Amino acid sequence: MALLDIKNLNLAMRSYEGETQILHGIDLKIERGEIWGMVGETGSGKSLTGLSVSRLIASPPGRYLAGSIEFQGRDVLKATDKEMRMLRGRHIGMIFQDPTTNLNPAFRIGTQLVDVALHAGHADPSVLGLGAGASRGDFKKAAKRVAVEMLEKVGIPKAADRIDDYPHQFSGGMRQRVLIAMAMIGKPDLLIADEPTTALDVSVQAQILRLIHDLVAERNIGVLLITHNLGIVAQICSHVAVMFRGRILEAGKVNDVLKRPSHSYTQALLNSVPTVHTKRGELMGLSGAMRETSA
Amino acid sequence: MLLYILRRLVLLVPILLGLTLLLFIVARILPGDPVGLAAGPNATPELIAQMKREFGLDQPLPLQYWNYLTGLVSGDWGMSVFTRRPVFADILEYLPATIELVFASLFIAVVVGIPLGLLTAVYKNGPLDYATRTVALGGIAMPRFFLGLLLQMAFAAWLDILPLSGRYPLIESPPDHVTGLYTIDALIAGDWSAFQIALSHLALPAIAMALSPLATIMRMMRSSTIEVLQQDYVMTERALGLSNRLILFKYVLKNAMTSTLTVIGLYVSWLLGGTVLVETVFDWPGLGLYATQAILTQDFMPVIGVTLVIAIIYLVAMLVVDLLYGVFNPKVRYA
Amino acid sequence: MTMTPIAIPKRTQSARLENWSRAFYRFRQSWLSIVGLAIVVLLVVIAIFAPWIVPYPEHVVGGTNTGARFQPPSANAWFGTNALGQDMFSLVLVGSQVSLFSGLAVVFIAIVVGTAVGAIAGYFGGWVDEVLMRITDLLLTIPSLILAMAVAAALGTGVWNMIIAISITWWPAYARLVRGEVIVKKEEQFVVAAHALGANWLRILGKHILPNIVSPIVIKASLDMGFAILTVASLGFVGIGVKPPTPEWGTLLSGARSYMPDYWWTAVAPGIAIFLAVLAFNLLGDGLRDVLDPKARR
Numbered sequence A: 001m002a003l004l005d006i007k008n009l010n011l012a013m014r015s016y017e018g019e020t021q022i023l024h025g026i027d028l029k030i031e032r033g034e035i036w037g038m039v040g041e042t043g044s045g046k047s048l049t050g051l052s053v054s055r056l057i058a059s060p061p062g063r064y065l066a067g068s069i070e071f072q073g074r075d076v077l078k079a080t081d082k083e084m085r086m087l088r089g090r091h092i093g094m095i096f097q098d099p100t101t102n103l104n105p106a107f108r109i110g111t112q113l114v115d116v117a118l119h120a121g122h123a124d125p126s127v128l129g130l131g132a133g134a135s136r137g138d139f140k141k142a143a144k145r146v147a148v149e150m151l152e153k154v155g156i157p158k159a160a161d162r163i164d165d166y167p168h169q170f171s172g173g174m175r176q177r178v179l180i181a182m183a184m185i186g187k188p189d190l191l192i193a194d195e196p197t198t199a200l201d202v203s204v205q206a207q208i209l210r211l212i213h214d215l216v217a218e219r220n221i222g223v224l225l226i227t228h229n230l231g232i233v234a235q236i237c238s239h240v241a242v243m244f245r246g247r248i249l250e251a252g253k254v255n256d257v258l259k260r261p262s263h264s265y266t267q268a269l270l271n272s273v274p275t276v277h278t279k280r281g282e283l284m285g286l287s288g289a290m291r292e293t294s295a
Numbered sequence B: 001m002l003l004y005i006l007r008r009l010v011l012l013v014p015i016l017l018g019l020t021l022l023l024f025i026v027a028r029i030l031p032g033d034p035v036g037l038a039a040g041p042n043a044t045p046e047l048i049a050q051m052k053r054e055f056g057l058d059q060p061l062p063l064q065y066w067n068y069l070t071g072l073v074s075g076d077w078g079m080s081v082f083t084r085r086p087v088f089a090d091i092l093e094y095l096p097a098t099i100e101l102v103f104a105s106l107f108i109a110v111v112v113g114i115p116l117g118l119l120t121a122v123y124k125n126g127p128l129d130y131a132t133r134t135v136a137l138g139g140i141a142m143p144r145f146f147l148g149l150l151l152q153m154a155f156a157a158w159l160d161i162l163p164l165s166g167r168y169p170l171i172e173s174p175p176d177h178v179t180g181l182y183t184i185d186a187l188i189a190g191d192w193s194a195f196q197i198a199l200s201h202l203a204l205p206a207i208a209m210a211l212s213p214l215a216t217i218m219r220m221m222r223s224s225t226i227e228v229l230q231q232d233y234v235m236t237e238r239a240l241g242l243s244n245r246l247i248l249f250k251y252v253l254k255n256a257m258t259s260t261l262t263v264i265g266l267y268v269s270w271l272l273g274g275t276v277l278v279e280t281v282f283d284w285p286g287l288g289l290y291a292t293q294a295i296l297t298q299d300f301m302p303v304i305g306v307t308l309v310i311a312i313i314y315l316v317a318m319l320v321v322d323l324l325y326g327v328f329n330p331k332v333r334y335a
Numbered sequence C: 001m002t003m004t005p006i007a008i009p010k011r012t013q014s015a016r017l018e019n020w021s022r023a024f025y026r027f028r029q030s031w032l033s034i035v036g037l038a039i040v041v042l043l044v045v046i047a048i049f050a051p052w053i054v055p056y057p058e059h060v061v062g063g064t065n066t067g068a069r070f071q072p073p074s075a076n077a078w079f080g081t082n083a084l085g086q087d088m089f090s091l092v093l094v095g096s097q098v099s100l101f102s103g104l105a106v107v108f109i110a111i112v113v114g115t116a117v118g119a120i121a122g123y124f125g126g127w128v129d130e131v132l133m134r135i136t137d138l139l140l141t142i143p144s145l146i147l148a149m150a151v152a153a154a155l156g157t158g159v160w161n162m163i164i165a166i167s168i169t170w171w172p173a174y175a176r177l178v179r180g181e182v183i184v185k186k187e188e189q190f191v192v193a194a195h196a197l198g199a200n201w202l203r204i205l206g207k208h209i210l211p212n213i214v215s216p217i218v219i220k221a222s223l224d225m226g227f228a229i230l231t232v233a234s235l236g237f238v239g240i241g242v243k244p245p246t247p248e249w250g251t252l253l254s255g256a257r258s259y260m261p262d263y264w265w266t267a268v269a270p271g272i273a274i275f276l277a278v279l280a281f282n283l284l285g286d287g288l289r290d291v292l293d294p295k296a297r298r
């Protein structure tokens, strides 16, 4: 049984112009310990795929036409709202792109961490190191302790003091660390990170990626890392899926796909990444013709 | 923080000085002859002159203002020609009734308006949303005094479940004076039946005053909640499994409150001014009724006094709003 | 990598006309604004023609019919009759005149005074600004209804005295609004340029700045019309305002108070009239805001 098994996922979204199909039969299988990179041009449906796993797309506007998303053997598209909530935060963690807008500005980061920890703890007390009969007070104390530990783990110095600070008192990179701590505090089995470093400085990007990589290695969890950056994929991913217009063109081990792309779109994508060997003027954009043929 | 409050309070002094001067000038420029009215049509010139002396109206204007100002500070707010009592004593007597009424209506407006705004934002375009928005549109346009009359007709005359007017039955004595707010005093005294009586009198005027601010607060809350619900952090909170109730009533509420707070502050002044209408309808013995009587008899010292009190309450309310603003928005720093 | 030349769409209408038709489209989008507009138009028509269309014209100039006191609503008197046997329907229709006229006058005076004060304060800045704005702020802290009542009572009865009294409390809000807009517009290129070319301040204000801030004023004015009517009625209700034979909604309502609840119709008719007028202007104002300031849409 795979950790995550998306089969033939078809999703349509409704907008002012009417309903359009966005995902056309996505297939993707993620096992524990695998870091899947998902690349593709903007609007190809990467984020919607990621959100679907936690069933975070409201309907309307979203509507699933066909397919299933099995997480640890159970189809999340058929789960009840309550079951979904028990998965979120506890079994599936998520990180989004912009750390400046993804933390609630009106609350101390500790409050936000503790609430997520409490939620995960109610789903499974062992997350907080508690037994089934623990009291409310125990939960609160444990959640606070775990929050501080988690902050230390993601590299926030003086975590015990900073837990009472508000988001605006942190830098962008630090905020993304806090968000990673929030996503990981419930000890999830799967982490979905949607462009977690796009909004950050290049120097900070590497630190954040290393952090994610280390946490994943330590806990042996599965990761779906959505990105535009093939360089990132090459560095930290074990597998990659290339998306184009709501379809997965090719997927597999990073080495196989990036070394021997079987699809012209992937080839073009690779050519668009500058390397030290790229000469001036050689950098290619994706042409309209290429888009037509590969669709 | 404390320093900030102190500084704001000190800044109130010049505002209040300006206010008294303005009110004083307005009162003196205006035509009108309170003494003549009070003395009656048959008064002799001697009597009028004597009354003028009695009220200090025969002195030059700057001196009158100076006397008025020094009087203000020492609690001498002038005499009411109409009640023939010191204005300050009158105000002290009527103020608690008005405070009780204004607080009750503000309470209703906030306690009903904010959750309704949240819920209609969540169930946007649903039946509840349409129903409350329609009522809100009407609520804002509804004259307070007309609503008061309708409520009297429905609940006092036809259904006969609430008293028509007044603050407490005349034949009974109100609960022991502690705060002057009958409902609170009754609770302090532990007198449950007195509390019920006070509350039954308070209900209709408070509702009549509350409808419009309720509707505005609800609309404000609805639009800011809709905005907050689209924020990224709400998605993060949902993605990490927090319950809808927790997200809405804790995380969204606090963010959506900031813009609503300003509206609530502005309504304090609106409610206080509106007491002249609602207290007239319900014979509610408060500042509004007092001011109305004074105005109709062109008795200006009470009018200035009431206006001054309301302005002070308003300025303090704005200060409280500013402080609360910092509670809801941690980025605000009081320097 | 081909570049298709961008076809510039032909203009069949002038840009201005297009703006207007788009604005009108937005207005039509909300049927509530249409309802508001319809009621406002109806009110204006009634106010203009009331003296000729009411069934009992003699009642609106003080005539009484004590034989027909307190008749409930019927085919003869749609809204019933009052303590003097006067036809409420006739009184309410004619009452629209005072309400609409004084509402309009209040808003007009407030705009003129407020714009002048705000424009001068915003344009010149410095101590002029300080003094004018301090006075404005002071007036804004005073409960406007009480101040208006006091001034109106002191000036004595009469429509114009009431209008002046209310206007005194209304212009500061416009002064604030205009001052803010002027300060923003003052820094814009074309104003700076006009200044450099030696245009004098009156010309710059009148020709270059004020025409550009009409929208916010119109939006505020249309929303304020309803509340001006409400204030007029409020003064009438507490017994300050127009002289008795002239029908006025607030005064009618206050007169009906002593005969509640038995003769409820004497209160309901003028009350609903006030409610409808205020509601209509609010709806219209909301619609105009959507048209003139699409950004402010919820």
Ligand SMILES: Nc1ncnc2c1ncn2[C@@H]1O[C@H](COP(=O)(O)OP(=O)(O)OP(=O)(O)O)[C@@H](O)[C@H]1O
Pocket (backbone or CB within 6 Å): A013, A014, A015, A022, A040, A041, A042, A043, A044, A045, A046, A047, A048, A049, A061
């Ligand atoms: N709420 C929505 N309603 C309607 N259509 C939507 C909605 N969200 C996304 N879409 C459409 O779905 C398509 C895929 O969106 P998605 O956000 O998954 O793209 P993406 O691959 O993540 O792009 P990017 O790299 O820019 O983040 C887009 O064409 C977008 O227009």
Ligand SMILES: [Mg+2]
Pocket (backbone or CB within 6 Å): A046, A047, A048, A194
């Ligand atoms: Mg995306």
